[in-house]
Amino acid sequence: MDARLERAKVLYERAVFGGDVGGLEVADRELNGLEADLALARGRVAHARFLDGQGEDAEEMALFERAAELYRLVGDVRGEGEALFWVGVFHQVVRRDHEAARAVLERSHELATRAGDKLTLSYVLRHPGIAEHVAGRLQAARERLEESVRLRREIGFPAGVAANLVGLAYIAVAEGRRDDAVAVLEEAGELAGASGAAGVMRTIEEARAQL
Helix, strand or coil, X not given: CCHHHHHHHHHHHHHHHHCCCCCHHHHHHHHHHHHHHHHHHHHHHHHHHHHCCCCCCCCHHHHHHHHHHHHHHHCCHHHHHHHHHHHHHHHHHHCCCHHHHHHHHXXXXXXXXXXXXXXXXXXXXXXXXXXXXHCCCHHHHHHHHHHHHHHHHHHCCHHHHHHXXXXXXXXXXXXXXXXHHHHHHHHHHHHHHHHCCHHHXXXXXXHHHHC
16 A cells, blocks of 8 residues: 555544544645646556557546646645646647647746756657757757757666657758768667667667668
């Protein structure tokens, strides 16, 4: 059992049998945090199904928004920043609405920076980088992806580095730097292979086929 559920049970018993209701606010706060964690996890599972081609889940956005609301309620800055990132991803990836995603991702960036959450920051930089690439703003796209790569190297996330290198390879091709693209994909392949990132490896092979 999650420790927060166990504490809620103990605090309930203290209130009902011992007459001590002072811990009920603590129970509420911890259960809100638990509900936020669960909503975020369910939303990510729904998003994975979407990426697998199973279609949009009508509850995905509501789950991420609920998680963000609950994290905000309990004062969890890191959690709120992560949940807002996923709200932005929903707008960008599922709905293809880059403008709606931009404002949410900016807020997520602010919160993740405040919390020192480098993993979420790496994602928050990656997705606007993708949007900049789609819009043809190659320098801005490259700068965001390069910063995301730096963060992912720093925290030891090789599969994430490989995924970003694929994006940088496409940008290199668009900028007329084919040799750089080949080299970048070579490193991406090594990282993806070593970390067992078969999904990333497929995107690497697709990129190589287009060179």
